[in-house]
Amino acid sequence: xxxxxxxxxxxxxxxxxxxxxxxxxxxxxxxxxxxxxxxxxxxxxxxxxxxxxxxxxxxxxxxxxxxxxxxxxxxxxxxxxxxxxxxxxxxxxxxxxxxxxxxxxxxxxxxxxxxxxxxxxxxxxxxxxxxxxxxxxxxxxxxxxxxxxxxxxxxxxxxxxxxxxxxxxxx
Numbered sequence: 001x002x003x004x005x006x007x008x009x010x011x012x013x014x015x016x017x018x019x020x021x022x023x024x025x026x027x028x029x030x031x032x033x034x035x036x037x038x039x040x041x042x043x044x045x046x047x048x049x050x051x052x053x054x055x056x057x058x059x060x061x062x063x064x065x066x067x068x069x070x071x072x073x074x075x076x077x078x079x080x081x082x083x084x085x086x087x088x089x090x091x092x093x094x095x096x097x098x099x100x101x102x103x104x105x106x107x108x109x110x111x112x113x114x115x116x117x118x119x120x121x122x123x124x125x126x127x128x129x130x131x132x133x134x135x136x137x138x139x140x141x142x143x144x145x146x147x148x149x150x151x152x153x154x155x156x157x158x159x160x161x162x163x164x165x166x167x168x169x170x171x
Contacts, residue, residue: 009103010086012087020038020051023037054125085108086107107157109166
């Protein structure tokens with residue numbers, strides 16, 4: 001029971017910044033308990049260079065980082081996903097594929113650091129990473145196996161409403 005490794009998918013439209021950051025954070029901080037993935041509804045095909053720079057400078061692996069479609073995770077043979085977190089408001093509002101196994105979902109939206117240009121962009125990426133790491137830390141503290149589905153779903157939504165949350169309410 002305590003040996004289960006949970007698969008988590010972070011979704012964003014372009015899969016180039018926020019979802020990539022979240023994937024790297026959870027793969028490092030949740031190692032052994034969680035396996036994280038990221039994808040996008042309309043992937044850009046490249047990871048934002050600032051995301052890679054920030055992650056590398058903080059000791060996160062970027063070896064597997066790539067921008068990819070969420071279709072990979074709805075296809076036969078894909079890893080079974082236990083949790084899906086949207087990290088941008090656009091992805092939260094889109095019609096998602098039918099996910100095998102009916103994973104738990106929550107919206108953890110934060111502002112897009114890639115939308116910030118110039119000298120402030122690095123700070124925007126660091127802030128996004130901090131907000132995501134705070135949420136992932138709260139997620140890692142949850143006694144997942146001990147919570148009933150309704151309580152777990154409520155806690156996941158509460159995490160999405162923490163500091164840095166975008167204004168869009170989850171449907």
